[in-house]
Amino acid sequence: MTVENPRMRLIIKSRPAGGYFVLHNNTDAPVTLTGASSIACGSIMLHQSKEVNGVEKMLPVKSVPIPAHGTAVFQTGGYHLMCMKPQSTMTIGQDVPIVLKFADGKTMTAQFRVEGPSGQ
Numbered sequence: 001m002t003v004e005n006p007r008m009r010l011i012i013k014s015r016p017a018g019g020y021f022v023l024h025n026n027t028d029a030p031v032t033l034t035g036a037s038s039i040a041c042g043s044i045m046l047h048q049s050k051e052v053n054g055v056e057k058m059l060p061v062k063s064v065p066i067p068a069h070g071t072a073v074f075q076t077g078g079y080h081l082m083c084m085k086p087q088s089t090m091t092i093g094q095d096v097p098i099v100l101k102f103a104d105g106k107t108m109t110a111q112f113r114v115e116g117p118s119g120q
């Protein structure tokens, strides 16, 4: 498994921050992302943005499947991590560690770069 371009988008610290990345499954078996956690976030939810009756809504999802040799894209308007309570270490320009959790019990940690509202 590899994580490409991991980043958090911080609007203001009192609001949840979105986490975006591309997850590559380089193995011969499908894997399922079931959650994430971070000391920088309080808690993290898996979300999917969907248009419902012309309004974009964020819905919680239990898991995200990644096929063998496939990818899952976490981006604005789609799947993303939701850092519910950004902590003081969540500072623009810094990296924060995010632990990704999988259905088989394995975890991996990636350093997410914290960006401002416009992605700088």
Ligand SMILES: [Cu+2]
Pocket (backbone or CB within 6 Å): 018, 047, 048, 058, 080, 081, 082
């Ligand atoms: Cu969200």
